[in-house]
Amino acid sequence: xxxxxxxxxxxxxxxxxxxxxxxxxxxxxxxxxxxxxxxxxxxxxxxxxxxxxxxxxxxxxxxxxxxxxxxxxxxxxxxxxxxxxxxxxxxxxxxxxxxxxxxxxxxxxxxxxxxxxxxxxxxxxxxxxxxxxxxxxxxxxxxxxxxxxxxxxxxxxxxxxxxxxxxxxxxxxxxxxxxxxxxxxxxxxxxxxxxxxxxxxxxxxxxxxxxxxxxxxxxxxxxxxxxxxxxxxxxxxxxxxxxxxxxxxxxxxxxxxxxxxxxxxxxxxxxxxxxxxxxxxxxxxxxxxxxxxxxxxxxxxxxxxxxxxxxxxxxxxxxxxxxxxxxxxxxxxxxxxxxxxxxxxxxxxxxxxxxxxxxxxxxxxxxxxxxxxxxxxxxxxxxxxxxxxxxxxxxxxxxxxxxxxxxxxxxxxxxxxxxxxxxxxxxxxxxxxxxxxxxxxxxxxxxxxxxxxxxxxxxxxxxxxxxxxxxxxxxxxxxxxxxxxxxxxxxxxxxxxxxxxxxxxxxxxxxxxxxxxxxxxxxxxxxxxxxxxxxxxxxxxxxx
Numbered sequence: 001x002x003x004x005x006x007x008x009x010x011x012x013x014x015x016x017x018x019x020x021x022x023x024x025x026x027x028x029x030x031x032x033x034x035x036x037x038x039x040x041x042x043x044x045x046x047x048x049x050x051x052x053x054x055x056x057x058x059x060x061x062x063x064x065x066x067x068x069x070x071x072x073x074x075x076x077x078x079x080x081x082x083x084x085x086x087x088x089x090x091x092x093x094x095x096x097x098x099x100x101x102x103x104x105x106x107x108x109x110x111x112x113x114x115x116x117x118x119x120x121x122x123x124x125x126x127x128x129x130x131x132x133x134x135x136x137x138x139x140x141x142x143x144x145x146x147x148x149x150x151x152x153x154x155x156x157x158x159x160x161x162x163x164x165x166x167x168x169x170x171x172x173x174x175x176x177x178x179x180x181x182x183x184x185x186x187x188x189x190x191x192x193x194x195x196x197x198x199x200x201x202x203x204x205x206x207x208x209x210x211x212x213x214x215x216x217x218x219x220x221x222x223x224x225x226x227x228x229x230x231x232x233x234x235x236x237x238x239x240x241x242x243x244x245x246x247x248x249x250x251x252x253x254x255x256x257x258x259x260x261x262x263x264x265x266x267x268x269x270x271x272x273x274x275x276x277x278x279x280x281x282x283x284x285x286x287x288x289x290x291x292x293x294x295x296x297x298x299x300x301x302x303x304x305x306x307x308x309x310x311x312x313x314x315x316x317x318x319x320x321x322x323x324x325x326x327x328x329x330x331x332x333x334x335x336x337x338x339x340x341x342x343x344x345x346x347x348x349x350x351x352x353x354x355x356x357x358x359x360x361x362x363x364x365x366x367x368x369x370x371x372x373x374x375x376x377x378x379x380x381x382x383x384x385x386x387x388x389x390x391x392x393x394x395x396x397x398x399x400x401x402x403x404x405x406x407x408x409x410x411x412x413x414x415x416x417x418x419x420x421x422x423x424x425x426x427x428x429x430x431x432x433x434x435x436x437x438x439x440x441x442x443x444x445x446x447x448x449x450x451x452x453x454x455x456x457x458x459x460x461x462x463x464x465x466x467x468x469x470x471x472x473x474x475x476x477x478x479x480x481x482x483x484x485x486x487x488x489x490x491x492x493x494x495x496x497x498x499x500x501x502x503x504x505x506x507x508x509x510x511x512x513x514x515x516x517x518x519x520x521x522x523x524x525x526x527x528x529x530x531x532x533x534x535x536x537x538x539x540x541x542x543x544x
Contacts, residue, residue: 012077016108018461019083019100021075028097030071034089039470039482042083043098046074073098079112085462088472102460110383121290123466123476124457125281125377125446126387131423132394132534133430138509139543140526146514151507156516158506159222160189160440162272163342163367165412174364180339182367185271188215188223189519190431190502193372193418193443194248194276194346196228197255198289198298199379199466201483204453204475207491209236211452212244214496223499224271226443229287229312231255231301237262242270248346249333250276251286252312254302260336269341272367273333277315277325278348280376280393280419282385286312290380292469293478322359330365342367349373349391349419357400361409368414370443371396375420377446378457378476380467393419394437398538401438401522410522414440422447423459427498428505436523437538449475451498453491 014020021043035043047069054064075083083100090099142148149156163184166174175181192212197205208225215221229250236242237259247270249256278284289298289310299306319325325345333343344367347356353371360366373393377386397417404410417439421430431442449455453475456463466476474483513520520526528543529535535542 012079012108012112014075014077015103017075017077017082018109019085019102021073021083021089022099022101023073024097025070025072027095028073028093029095030073031094033092033094034073034098037088037092037472039086039088039465039472040081040084041076042081043073043075043089046072048072048074079109082109084465086456086472088456102462121288121380121382121467122386122461122464123378123380123468124386124461124464125375125420125423125459127459127461128375128387129424129459131375131420131430132392132531133420133433134424134426135529135531135534136429136433136540137528137543138429138432138436138512138526139528139541140523141512142514149511149514149516151504151511154511154516156507156510157518158189158503158510159186160414160519160521161185162187162224162344162414162441164364165414178364182364183340183342185224185342186222187271187441188221188499189435189441190223190427190499191246191416191441191443192223192225192448193445194226194228194246194274194279195378195445195448196230196248196287196289197232197301198230198293198478199228199476201471201474201477201486202297203483203486203488204449204491207486207488208448208452208495209241209245210488210492211495211499213241214492215499216244219496219500221499221503226274229254229276230289230298231258233301234258234262238265238267240267242266243268245270246272246274248274248276249329250312251314251316252310254289254304254310254312257303258301263336269337272342272344273337274370275316275329275333275343275345277345278350278372279346279379280348280372280374280390281379282381283348283350283374283390284314285381285385286314288312288380288467290467290469293476295478298478322356326359326363326366330363334365344368344370344416346370346372346416348376349393349396351391353391353396353400354403357403357413358407360413361404361407366413368416368440369400370416370418371400373397373417373419375423376418378449378464378466390419393417393421394434395537397434397439398437398524402539404438405522410438416441416443418443418445427451428502428509431502432506432509432520433527436520436527437540438522438524440519440521448495448498452495453486 085100164182215223226246291309374390417434471477474486527540
C-alpha cells in the first residue's frame with residue numbers, strides 16, 4: 001500500500017516528485033527507524049482512515065460502509081522536504097518494507113524549489129551521465145614493435161614530479177642568479193583534491209589522513225592529499241605527517257592565521273601550497289561553507305563566529321591581473337617557506353586557461369597549474385553554475401599541453417587535471433587517458449567519498465546534499481549524531497584498498513605501451529575514439 005497526502009496549495013502531488021516512497025503495509029512493523037534516519041524528513045508517521053464497503057447479506061439488504069483507522073508511513077509532498085533518494089530508510093528497515101523509487105525525471109520540483117528569493121544550492125556533480133573520458137580507448141599495444149611488459153611482475157616507476165623541473169644547466173643558472181633552485185617533489189600521480197576540514201566531517205577527514213599516512217609509510221606510495229580551503233587542525237600542522245599534505249589557500253583565507261602561526265613550529269614542510277582561484281563546481285565563484293556546518297570547532301580553526309555562512313570572494317582581493325597575482329601570491333608563499341616548497345595555482349577550466357598558463361611559463365616561482373573541469377564537485381553551488389558553467393577538462397587540458405609544447409616547456413611545468421575523473425567508476429582508465437593527453441597527475445574528490453566512505457550521491461540528483469550538513473552517511477556532516485556512523489579506521493582501510501586497486505589497473509594500462517621508467521605523459525598516439533569531432537579536437541586517432 002502506498003501512503004498519500006492530501007494536496008494543498010503548499011504541496012505538490014507525490015507523483016510530481018522525482019523520488020517516490022514505496023511502503024508495504026503488510027511487512028512494516030512501525031518501528032520508526034526509517035523516519036528517524038531520513039536526512040531531509042521526507043517521511044513521517046501518519047494516521048490513515050480506510051473506508052470499507054461490505055456487500056449486502058441478502059437480496060433486500062443494502063451495502064454497508066465501515067471505517068477503520070491505522071498507522072503507517074507517508075511521504076511529505078512539500079518541496080522543502082522532497083525525498084532525495086538516499087535509501088537510508090531501506091538500509092535500516094528490518095523487513096525491507098520501504099524504499100525510494102525514481103519513476104521519471106520530474107521538472108515540477110525544479111520550479112518549486114526556488115522559494116524565498118534564494119536559488120537552490122546543491123552539493124554534488126552535474127546531473128549529466130555523459131563522459132567523454134569513458135569513450136577513449138587505448139589503441140597502441142606493444143606486440144613485436146616494442147618489448148612487452150608484464151603488469152604483474154615488471155617493475156614500474158608510477159611516480160611523477162610536482163614542481164618546476166628545469167634542465168641541469170637552467171637549474172645551475174637559477175641558483176647562481178637567485179641563490180635558490182625550484183623545489184621538486186616526487187609524488188604519486190593520483191592526488192586527493194581539496195576537501196576542507198569543515199566540508200568533510202571530522203571522522204571522514206581523519207580517515208583520509210590515516211589512509212594517506214599508511215600508504216606512504218607502509219606501502220611506499222607517495223600519495224598526497226590537499227586540505228582544501230579552511231586550514232586544518234593545529235596538531236596536524238605540527239606533526240611529521242604534514243609532509244604528505246598540500247595546503248590550500250583560497251580567496252577567503254579561512255584558517256590561514258593558524259597556519260602562519262604554526263610555521264616556526266612545523267617539524268616538516270608541507271608537500272606544496274595550492275592557491276585556489278577557481279573550482280569546477282562553480283567556475284568564477286568563491287567557495288562557500290553553509291552555516292549548517294560551521295560549528296564551534298570549525299569556527300575556531302577558521303577564526304570566525306560559529307553558525308554563520310562562510311562565502312569566499314570570487315577572486316583574491318587586491319589582485320587585479322595575472323602578473324600581480326603571480327608576484328604577490330606565488331612569490332610570497334614561496335618566501336614564507338624559504339623557497340623550499342612548490343607553489344602553484346588552481347583554476348577552473350575555461351577559455352582563459354591558456355592566458356594563465358602563458359604567464360606561469362614566464363615566472364620561475366610557479367611550480368605547476370591545476371585545472372578543474374566542469375564536472376568537478378562537491379561544493380555548494382547554484383544549479384545554473386553546476387549544470388551550465390565551465391569547460392570540459394579533456395579539451396582544456398589538451399590545449400594547455402600543446403601550448404607548453406610550443407613554448408618548449410612540456411617537461412618543465414606539470415599540469416594537474418581534475419573534474420569528473422572516475423565519474424562512472426572507471427578511475428584508472430580516465431586517469432590514464434588524461435595523463436596521455438598531457439597531465440602529469442590527476443586529482444579526485446567525489447570518487448574518494450564514494451569509494452572510501454560509501455557516498456550515495458550520483459549524477460541523477462540522488463542524495464547530493466553535501467552542502468547542508470545532513471549527509472546520511474556522515475561524510476559531510478558536522479552533527480556528531482550523524483558522523484559517528486562513520487568509522488575513521490574503516491575509511492582509511494577502504495582508501496588504501498582503492499589506491500592499491502587503482503595502481504594495479506594503471507599498470508595494466510601502461511604496460512602494453514612499453515613504458516616502465518616514466519609515466520606516458522602526452523603520449524597521445526596511444527589514444528583513439530570513435531567520435532570524429534572529438535578525435536580532431538583532441539588530436540588523437542579516429543577509430544571505428
